Amino acid sequence: MTTEVSAIQRLIDKEAIWQCALRYTRGLDRLDIDLFRSAYWEDATSCHGHVNGSVDDFLDWWLPMQNVREVGQHSLSNHWVEFDGDDNASGETYFLASIKNLETDVVELLAGRYVDEFERRDGEWRIKTRVLIFEWQSTLDAAAMPERLLHNHKGSRDKLDPSYERPVARRLATPNASA
Numbered sequence: 001m002t003t004e005v006s007a008i009q010r011l012i013d014k015e016a017i018w019q020c021a022l023r024y025t026r027g028l029d030r031l032d033i034d035l036f037r038s039a040y041w042e043d044a045t046s047c048h049g050h051v052n053g054s055v056d057d058f059l060d061w062w063l064p065m066q067n068v069r070e071v072g073q074h075s076l077s078n079h080w081v082e083f084d085g086d087d088n089a090s091g092e093t094y095f096l097a098s099i100k101n102l103e104t105d106v107v108e109l110l111a112g113r114y115v116d117e118f119e120r121r122d123g124e125w126r127i128k129t130r131v132l133i134f135e136w137q138s139t140l141d142a143a144a145m146p147e148r149l150l151h152n153h154k155g156s157r158d159k160l161d162p163s164y165e166r167p168v169a170r171r172l173a174t175p176n177a178s179a
Contacts, residue, residue, distance in 0.1 A: 013089070014081050016125045017118050021093050024114075024127070025074035030164075031066060031157045033059065040127045041119060047131045071100040071107070072157060087120040105143040111136050 020039050027036025040046070040055045051061040066072070078094040097110040117129040153171050155161045162168055 010083065013083070013120070013125065017081055017089060017091060018079060020118065020125050020127065021076055021079065021091075021114070021116075025076060025095070026163075029072050029074055029157065030159065030161055032159065033063075038126070040130075041121065044127055045129045046127075047129070049132060049134070066157070068101045069099060069157070070102045071098060073098045081118075089118040089120075089125070091116045091118055100142055100145075105141060105145075107140040107142045107145075109138045109140060110134060 023035050024039035027033065027039065036059075037055060044055055045053065046055055046058045048058060048061075051057050075096045076093055077096070079091070080093075081089050081091045083089045091114075093114045093116070095112060095114060099108045099110070100106070112132060112134040115131045115133060116127050118125050119128040153162070155163070
């Protein structure tokens with residue numbers, strides 16, 4: 001393989017790994033468990049501190065908490081990947097997660113890093129091992145949130161969210177938009 005072709009392949013691999021990271025967070029935020037699972041290999045290990053084991057172990061711990069959550073949103077930023085051969089890579093991705101439970105005026109912010117070992121099998125990159133590292137946590141006053149969001153289009157934490165529409169449908173003015 002020429003140096004130029006090798007460099008292009010590395011860019012393609014980095015993009016595939018980035019898309020894997022995005023499948024993980026979108027799956028969490030939309031409660032799309034199939035999408036979430038598609039970020040991990042079946043034999044993967046997920047070390048989140050509260051629970052360290054299989055992806056099913058994580059889901060058994062995490063899913064029961066979701067029925068009280070109004071908002072769950074992850075943002076990914078700094079993303080670094082280092083390759084070890086053609087089919088293995090180490091990665092670090094920074095995250096900021098926002099969580100608001102129903103019937104509360106508090107938004108919790110969590111920030112940290114996902115430290116991952118990725119593996120390519122049959123041409124597809126997925127997480128083989130994930131270690132979640134929390135860096136900091138804070139809370140925000142969300143008492144004004146219902147009023148501030150009154151005139152905005154609403155999303156949902158399921159496949160009814162507009163992000164699943166193909167193509168996305170045009171929206172009319174929200175109720176009370178003139179208020």
